[in-house]
Amino acid sequence: MRPFRLRAYSGLSFRQKLIAVSVACILLPTCLTLAVSGYLTRDAVKDQAVSNAQESLALADGYVSNLLQYMLYVANYIQNDSEINATLKALAFGNGGDELSERLRLLSKIDNISSVGEQVFVTILQPDGRYFTSYPVYEYDPRLLFEEPWFRELRTFSGLSTYWAKTRPTVYMTEKTNHPYQISIGRTLRIGSDASQIYGYVVVTMLESRINKIFRNLAVGQEMMLVDEEGRILSHKDPHRIGERLEYLQAADGNSNVLELDGERYLLTRRPIAYGGWELVSLLPYGQATANITGIFNSVFLLLIVLFCLFLMLLVYLIQTFTKPLVKLGRVAASVQRGNLDVRSGIRSRDEIGSLGASLDQMLDRVGEMIREITLQQARKRKAELDMLQAQINPHFLFNVLNSIRMKVLRKGDRESAEMIASLSKLLRMTIERNKEMITLHEEIEIAADYVLLMNMRQKEKAELRLDISADVFLQKVPRFMLQPIIENAMIHGLQQGPGTIGVTARIEGDTVEIVVEDDGEGMSAETLERLRADVSRRPELSGGEPGGVDEADGADGAGELPGAEHRGFSSIGLRNVSERMAIIFGARFRMTIDSEPGRGTRVAMSIPRQEVQRNDV
Structure with a gap:
């Protein structure tokens, strides 16, 4: 007999099972509640009268x-x-x-x-x-x-x-x-x-x-x-x-x-x-004392019975109505399983089923977009590989030529031009060697110093680079070209290509490395600072290139200013480039803060996780 009942129950549809379980879960507690409430009514009436x-x-x-x-x-x-x-x-x-x-x-x-x-x-x-x-x-x-x-x-x-x-x-x-x-x-x-x-x-x-x-x-x-x-x-x-x-x-x-x-x-x-x-x-x-309360209890008891009967009929009707979208979702899922990705449920109610239908439709839309995007990315990747092959040159040949020019200039006694060519050679080498994404902070400081040297040679008035680097920070690994875009912004927009001081400070504090770049330039207004912070805080979006890929040229030129900046303050492109790269590499452990006041300069502080320096890194 029992196996027959289980088979009969398992043979019901989802809708029939839901109706049967709902009726049982409501009928049994209701009957028990009515019985117990009738027994406890007398005590409740007395307690309420005493309370009043x-x-x-x-x-x-x-x-x-x-x-x-x-x-x-x-x-x-x-x-x-x-x-x-x-x-x-x-x-x-x-x-x-x-x-x-x-x-x-x-x-x-x-x-x-x-x-x-x-x-x-x-x-x-x-x-x-x-x-x-x-x-x-x-x-x-x-x-x-x-x-x-x-x-x-x-x-x-x-x-x-x-x-x-x-x-x-x-x-x-x-x-x-x-x-x-x-x-x-x-x-x-x-x-x-x-x-x-x-x-x-x-x-x-x-x-x-x-x-x-x-x-x-x-x-x-x-x-x-x-x-x-x-x-x-x-x-x-x-x-x-x-x-x-x-x-x-x-x-x-x-x-x-x-x-x-x-x-x-x-x-x-x-x-x-x-x-x-x-x-x-x-x-x-x-x-x-108990007349009003007893009358209320009796009225509630009668009303409860009437409402139960009405609610039971309404429940059956509503369950049938509510389960219609589930049946439709089942048909959509079966169609997707057969390979039809163009089908949609079209369910847009405000309950959980509507949310499920909308999520399913959005998922199907996203799958279609991802298929199209992957196809487009593959095409772009093939084109980029072709462009890379076409643009590829022999770096050693270029560096040897620059060294030959530097030695010739040096023999003629033009030491300043020779130093300029040497700094340019170092920067060019770092730009071309894409297989070396992480370098030591010591190397990054040298790049920044070479860049300042080159910029001072093209300016009438020179900017001074002051370094305050703790000895235990020099061998910490940092992304290549992390400081140069910030220093470039400081020289071009902060100091207005004029005289001034740019300070770079690096310290280890606990499990983090704190790096600060600040200048004593013109600074920026509060409104411009807020727009700069908002622009820099945006997360990088997926593009057709490699995930997290950054064009160093964009980070180095620092071109493009915030609307209304009026050549005061920092450019957002170089800072955003640095922020995006650091966020991709270090994740949520990277923090960047920007502070500035008109006439008092700008301060950019970055916090990255500290890394253990291996002996073979020395």
Whole structure:
């Protein structure tokens, strides 16, 4: 049975196999996902509901903490203000100045504090009954604070310890009707080495309605409250519930629970705040908390089934459409295999198949071009060989004739002309001997020196060649005629065939040989320099000659300038010739940089890999 199934599968076409595998790879994970998602939906619904409730509590925590923090800020300001404390100490111990001015200054301070930020009631009370308030005394007599039960506990606090007085009925006459509850904090002001002597009390009060207003704005559809460490409600949007103790908080475990109260399930969420050991509590009917999420899950589940059926039909259709170009590519490949190189796929879509079709067509076009190019190269090569045979002369005969002329001139006493003929003979020998592409740097320096000598003989004013060559660089192998085109550019375009200095420096630095040619000529503008760099950086392209072949004559004459050069700066032909030759020989390890400034000359730096000098090279 199994071999029959394998044979049946292997007998399918590529398109049928793709459809079968795609359907299987989509159907199996989809069914498994639907089954698992149905099982996990309940936990996901609960987690999302808890997350929403926690976000609401976090937002409320920010607002409530800001209010309580502001109360602490006011208390801290009064306790740490040196002027306020000095005035209170002076009044408490009777060693101050004018008591009336001291009181006025202190009341002004309190008014400034209470007039900025949230609405708070500030009271500074001294043990002898003196008081300073941010509210009028007809609102509330601050000396009644001595009679408050919690005030006795306040006396036991010291330093920056804060007594949180929790929620109590509002004592201010004009606020009782609309704001029945208030929350206060207290601090003691002490003096002495052991801080045992109290010279004042600071009480900051805020109306509880400031907090429950936050609950009304944020807790839409849920019950949110502030409770103390015993589970008693300190703030609630329903004032009648303030002071009620929530017994179920003792049984709740963790910050989020699902409780059943009066036959209905509720989602209980708790969040501690940073003050007084209090916490925020949110109570939300569980059905309401999960109604939207459950509906979304059910809708998504139904939509997923419908979309799966539609997508399955669409998938089969699209696979058939997408595989048509593959079938066409197969036919093109079969035609090419039979030797038909003129066939093309014509597929130009923007996907991978289109890219493959375009690449195949480009490859066939390139193959045709290469065939034509090879044919043309062969013809050019045959023509070049004929031209070489026709132009070939006997170098030894030519050199012997030049030597004979030099000796005859020398016998007549014209040493300068004899040296000129000798230098010309050396340069001509290097030009004709094409079998010696790599020479030592020492030989290349001699060629450059001979060239400068010849150029100085044809110029009215001579250029000076300065050499600074490290001894360990002389035997390094370099391409023939590497320096001459650069020096020629320096003399013709940099020095304008006039007087000046051309310096050649060569050093070994690590694994590279650094060669620098620089002149003190006219230099070039930034625009011309950028065009020169761009022209020199171009890579050599394939031509009809030998790969990487370079005509030394082109590199030596240095003719042709950059557009707009105005005879200032370097010619690009000689430099490009050198750059191309060096790049062909040394590859990515060769680097050439060109720097120039108008009036300060031009600097050409080249970096080539260092070579180990063999003993037989010496």
